[in-house]
Amino acid sequence: MEHIEQVVKKRFEVRSSRLCEFCKELDPEFPHRHPLDQMVGASRKSTASAHLTEDGYVRHRIVELNRLVSRAPRNAA
Numbered sequence: 001m002e003h004i005e006q007v008v009k010k011r012f013e014v015r016s017s018r019l020c021e022f023c024k025e026l027d028p029e030f031p032h033r034h035p036l037d038q039m040v041g042a043s044r045k046s047t048a049s050a051h052l053t054e055d056g057y058v059r060h061r062i063v064e065l066n067r068l069v070s071r072a073p074r075n076a077a
């Protein structure tokens with residue numbers, strides 16, 4: 001798969017990256033992610049777009065959405 005190669009090329013960034021605190025706190029599946037999918041760029045905030053990988057981005061978005069859904073009042077929609 002092509003974008004796995006891109007991820008490998010990004011490895012040099014890993015040293016200057018850190019775990020996404022948002023996902024770490026809120027995603028129960030976080031420890032089961034691929035390590036790269038747990039990382040965000042060190043200089044960035046814990047946002048979806050700061051994730052180094054597409055999968056990390058998507059999972060972050062899912063966590064965000066689940067949070068919105070669980071907060072939303074039952075009678076919405």
Ligand SMILES: [Zn+2]
Nearest residue numbers: 020022023060
């Ligand atoms: Zn995240």
